[in-house]
Structure formats: C-alpha cells, structure tokens
Amino acid sequence: KFVGRIIALALFHNKYIDKGFTLPFYKRILDKPLTMLDLKSIDEDFYNSLKWVKENDLEECGLELYFAHEFEVLGKVEIHELKPEGEDILVTEENKEEYVNLMVSWRFTRGVEEQFKSFLEGFNEIVPIQWLQYFDERELELILVGIQDFDINDWQEHTIYRNYRRSDKQIQWFWQFVRDISDEQRSRLLQFVTGTCRLPIGGFCELMGSNGAQKFCIERVGKENWLPRSHTCFNRLDLPPYRSYEQLKEKLLFAIEETEGFGQE
Secondary structure (H helix, E strand, O other), rough: OOOHHHHHHHOOOOOOOOOOOOHHHHHHHOOOOOHHHHHOOOHHHHHHHHHHHHHHHHHHHOOOOOOOOEEOOOEEEEEOOOOHHHOOOOOOOOOHHHHHHHHHHHHHHOOOHHHHHHHHHHHHHOOHHEEEEOOOOOHHHHHHOOOOOOOOOHHHOOEEEOOOOOOOOOHHHHHHHHHHOOOOHHHHHHHHOOOOOOOOOHHHOOOEEEOOOOOOOEEEEEOOOOOOEOOOOOOHHHHOOOHHHHHHHHHHHHHHHHOOOOOOO
C-alpha cells in the first residue's frame, strides 16, 4: 500500500520515477484485460506453450489437459484449479479458448494478488483510478517515467541489422526519421520496439531482451505495402523495404501511434 501511495504522489506532483514497471502492470492498474500477447514479454516459455495449445488440435495430438495447473513452491508441487472442480474438466477444442484466458489471468496474478490489491488501495487513496480511464498503458508509462533525451549517435552505434546493410537507403531513411521526430515520438518508437520507453543507465549498449543483453535490431521483412512490426522480446523492428522516405515515415508514425493491438509480437 505504501508503494502505491508513493507512485500516486509522484504522478500527482508530476515527478518521474526511475525504471517504472512492465506494460502489463500498467494495464492492470487501468483494469484493462490482459491477453496472451502481454504474456510474451513476461514469460516467453509460458506464452509459447499456450500458443501451441491454441494452434493445435488437442484431440488429434492425444494430449489431455484439465482446468488445473501444477506449479512448484519451495520444492512442493501444488495444484491450482482454474475454475471450480477444474481438475475434472477436460480441455477440448470447444473450451480451450476459456482455458487459455484463465491460464493467462492466473499467470499474471500468481502469488501477487494480495500485494497488487494493496498497491491499488494505496494508489487510489491519492489518485482515484477513474482519473486515469482516458489513458492507455503506454501513455501511463510515459506520464510516470517521463520523456528522456536520446543520444541518437549512441542508438545508431549499438544497432544491428539483419538482411540490411548500414548503407541501404531504408536504413539511412530510418535514422533520418529518428532525427526528425520529437523526443516523445522517439520514446514511443523505443516503446514500440522494446516494450518500454526507458533506457538502462548505460544507454543503448545495455538494452536487455528476454534472454539477456539484446541490442536494438532492424530486420528487412515483408513487402513495401506492409506495416512495420516489432518483437519486444528481442528488441527487433521488422522494417519492410519502403521505396521512399515519405512512405517509411508514414508507416512508422502509424505504427508508433496506433500500437494498441497492432504490430507487436
């Protein structure tokens, strides 16, 4: 509850906090539904297992799943029922969407539900949650952690390329775009590609991905009429081979301004 009060006081007095939280945490503050895609940046293995369940016919694979999940706590295996009598309810093609949604909800609340409720109580004492209803999770992160100054030379120096070369016109246009936009838009671009608008203290050389240190990456993917996509676990931007700077600018601006439910994996 104390932490919730401190975060709310920072917001109320327009003071920024260091580091901040994950985007799914901001979604929980805003009481927005969490999706399987939100899980990818938190626990990629868990995400991949649920993705497999969604994409495969369980009956054809001969896999028996039930509305219960085993997990280990201090060396002891415990069973959590996702719904009443879940241990006896078989997951089928008809109900597996419900199973996946319940698993996502459980993964985000496992072991922290009481703490999160206390956090919200403390936060709500200072700043009523309903005051934030017009913001999305990305806007809330920007409000709490602020917009920082970017060293574009450092950004360039610690970026890697796949199927592109530094001399390719699309890469030259990309860096022209980064220099032309505002710091707020740069924050949104970083947020779109990495999942957060904040940099480590050491700058771009210390960017982290799901498997440890992971540099900002631009990969040539798709056709010129495609929109950019991002892979936040790997800090990777899929940049199609656009034919002009104007086309690249239009597509990237759309991506960083309209990221809700679009363009991210």
